[in-house]
Amino acid sequence: MTDHGTGTHGAVRTDAPAADGPLVELRGAGKSYGNIRALHGVDLTVRANRVTCVLGDNGAGKSTLIKIISGLHQHTEGEFLVDGRPVRFGSPRDALAKGIATVYQDLATVPLMPVWRNFFLGSELTRGPWPVRRLDIAGMKATADRELRDMGIVLDDLEQPIGTLSGGQRQCVAIARAVHFGARVLILDEPTAALGVKQSGVVLKYIAAARERGLGVIFITHNPHHAFMVGDHFSVLRLGTLELSADRGEVSLDELTNHMAGGAELAALKHELAQVSGVDVAGLPEAGDLTAPVATSPEGNT
Numbered sequence: 001m002t003d004h005g006t007g008t009h010g011a012v013r014t015d016a017p018a019a020d021g022p023l024v025e026l027r028g029a030g031k032s033y034g035n036i037r038a039l040h041g042v043d044l045t046v047r048a049n050r051v052t053c054v055l056g057d058n059g060a061g062k063s064t065l066i067k068i069i070s071g072l073h074q075h076t077e078g079e080f081l082v083d084g085r086p087v088r089f090g091s092p093r094d095a096l097a098k099g100i101a102t103v104y105q106d107l108a109t110v111p112l113m114p115v116w117r118n119f120f121l122g123s124e125l126t127r128g129p130w131p132v133r134r135l136d137i138a139g140m141k142a143t144a145d146r147e148l149r150d151m152g153i154v155l156d157d158l159e160q161p162i163g164t165l166s167g168g169q170r171q172c173v174a175i176a177r178a179v180h181f182g183a184r185v186l187i188l189d190e191p192t193a194a195l196g197v198k199q200s201g202v203v204l205k206y207i208a209a210a211r212e213r214g215l216g217v218i219f220i221t222h223n224p225h226h227a228f229m230v231g232d233h234f235s236v237l238r239l240g241t242l243e244l245s246a247d248r249g250e251v252s253l254d255e256l257t258n259h260m261a262g263g264a265e266l267a268a269l270k271h272e273l274a275q276v277s278g279v280d281v282a283g284l285p286e287a288g289d290l291t292a293p294v295a296t297s298p299e300g301n302t
């Protein structure tokens, strides 16, 4: 499914979907904060029906990258295109108008309000003509219920305060909300960072569900395993530049992990740890192991 229907409930979307080209594209994009160069020369392509993973260590520039795309910051070098046209957003509202929605880790929810109220927060449905216009509570509940179910999210009770849901469930509600309000591009900033294994799995499932709904997903994470489970493309940032940009199939999980870990740095760390008494480094891999090609087949042919 590529065409995702136009403006079904579209409070956000104003543009028709791009034909088949990238939804979002960065070409040699960069960002300096004063004289700190946080990002430099980054190429990134986001397409419908694909999960583009952005990986990198702390300070690698991941947040800076998504802040450009989500309209929080402007790039200071290179190009930023949406639907093939150069853009420069003044605020997140501009990004939203192009169908680019961001789910931040500290979800903007009101913990004591019911799930359905949070689903419509800031975009409440109303009914009846002015001046007797009222909140369409039944409509909002029914829609929230349907949308969550459509994404395969089953909650016992939409009346429960959203604060009582687990972190993973709240991420899922936020994903369903973005889908409902017509997002074409969904940016998730470390949605699994604070979650345990099981809950991370649930969130990964809905990342895949968002892709099936035709969205282009940008999934920011520290975790190569999580990225590898759902990713179609992997971009690894290191000190503000792209260290790796590879499609699924061009890279193995081991290689991805190695790029994330920085083989040489791990070797140095192992060396340092070896000096500390009480730390057993015997079981840790050597730098050579980390940089060795993965899955070497025994039958060498020449």
Ligand SMILES: Nc1ncnc2c1ncn2[C@@H]1O[C@H](COP(=O)(O)OP(=O)(O)OP(=O)(O)O)[C@@H](O)[C@H]1O
Pocket: 033, 036, 037, 038, 056, 057, 058, 059, 060, 061, 062, 063, 064, 065
């Ligand atoms: N507003 C700012 N002003 C000055 N420097 C900044 C600002 N925001 C980020 N930086 C710097 O830019 C670099 C990249 O930061 P960024 O937050 O994009 O990294 P990150 O990959 O998201 O890291 P983390 O995993 O810790 O969230 C860092 O060196 C950071 O100190």
Ligand SMILES: [Mg+2]
Pocket: 062, 063, 064
């Ligand atoms: Mg960050």
